[in-house]
Amino acid sequence: MSTQRINFVNLPASCIIRIYTLDGDLVQEIKHSKEPAASDAGFEQWDLLSRNFEPVAAGLYLFTVQPTGAYVREGTYVGKIVIIK
Numbered sequence: 049m050s051t052q053r054i055n056f057v058n059l060p061a062s063c064i065i066r067i068y069t070l071d072g073d074l075v076q077e078i079k080h081s082k083e084p085a086a087s088d089a090g091f092e093q094w095d096l097l098s099r100n101f102e103p104v105a106a107g108l109y110l111f112t113v114q115p116t117g118a119y120v121r122e123g124t125y126v127g128k129i130v131i132i133k
Contacts, residue, residue, distance in 0.1 A: 052095075052096050053093045053094060053095055053096065054093065054094040054096065054129060054131075055091065055092075055093055056078075056080075056091070056092045056093070056094070056113070057090060057091055058090050059080055059089075059090045059091065059092055059113060060080075060090075060113075060115040060117075060122065061081070061082050061083065061084040061086075061089045061090070061117070062080065062081045062082075062115065062116045062117035063080050063113050063114055063115045063116055064077060064078070064079055064080070064113075064114045064116055065077070065078040065080060065092060065094070065111060065112070065113050066078075066111065066112045066114070067094065067109050067110070067111045067129070068109060068110045068111070068112075069107075069109060069110075070107075070108055070109075070110065074099065075098050075099065075104060075109065076094060076097070076098055076099055076104075077099065078092055078094060080092045081116075096131065104131060105131075105133075106131050106132055106133040107130075107131060108128060108129070108130055108131075109128070109129045109130075109131065110126065110127070110128055110129075111126070111127050111128070111129055112124050112125065112126050112127075113125040113127075
């Protein structure tokens with residue numbers, strides 16, 4: 049089991065995090081759903097494993113955070129992750 053992780057913070061209480069290669073291939077999808085009052089409502093981790101449970105390669109990845117739920121007021125956030133091994 050990998051001890052390396054990427055931490056996503058300041059998340060909406062309910063959202064979907066998708067991680068992509070630069071070619072647009074979906075690497076991982078993380079469904080984040082917590083009670084808004086929970087102490088970890090805005091926090092999620094990615095264990096650097098792909099959807100096939102394989103360790104991801106070093107490189108540049110894109111991610112999106114798409115809010116879900118009844119009270120969506122924000123749009124989709126797009127960001128970059130660099131993994132150096």
